[in-house]
Amino acid sequence: MLSHPLVPGAELRALEPWCAEEFFAFVERAREYLAPWIPWATSITDVDGARRWLRYCAEEQARDEGRIYGIWLDGELVGGVVFQSFRARAGVCEVGAWLAPEAAGRGLVTAAVRRMIEWAFVERGMARVEWRTEPANLRSVAVARRLGMVREGLLRQVFRFHDGRRDLEMWSLLASEYEAPTSVA
Template identity: 55%
Template structure:
């Protein structure tokens, strides 16, 4: 398996595959309380079969070039979070990044660094024009990452997202390829 370094602190970005379902489930059990407050990922990975199903869905998305899923590891071993292309539309040049992290790994910049790698690849390798970030307006940590990535706030969809019986406002953030290239000095 390959891994992309996220810096000199032993953090790496690597693909997650179906055979790693047990590891994903153990990670999600550690992350569940934090992740479940914002997105249905934790609720959809509750046992080995559901972990396999999620990983299989993303394997199929990758094969169809419509999505990808990567894990964030510390010291090449411990899975502590992930990033994904929830939507990847090469024809239109638009994609959406999603992220999550378990509590013990917060505050290290892992999500920001992993998202930067995904955006670099999407823009520079795949020629994507627009990269979106969608978050509950109440998820201030996620919105702070979008800001650190140099994204612009496109708007708010009021009470459009029903999660755990509560309606959330959703903020849409994005960065366009010319903006990303200018940020990186390319």
């Protein structure tokens, strides 16, 4: 997948180490919005840090254990999605997402994650896609719900954040629950 259209003007593309400068500019722009929920929004403080993070993701992809994509809107990087983990042998993966505040409210992440779910189930034969979110992150909870995921429960203190450990809700969609789109966007 070099590029996948999401909605008019928006596309999903691999976010690779050569995009480090653009990714860092995105982090700077969106830092305040992302920081309450995403650890790297605080820990990436320069282009080298952005490159290190993207290299780590590229190494995960090379091992088929993760993947990261950017969301470009009208040519500007405005967000991204990630296979936070991808355990092909177990048939289980976890998806995550983020946006710049000005790109929220247009369905970009829902469309991007829908495409990832389709790829995971149809092309990779995965059995289960997970989404973990803090209960207080209402927009994230809404994404899981919009995608038809089921809330399974609360993972207590599972998430190590700068300021301590946090609970996360576990949401999932099973291959047996997945309805393929009638037409591909």
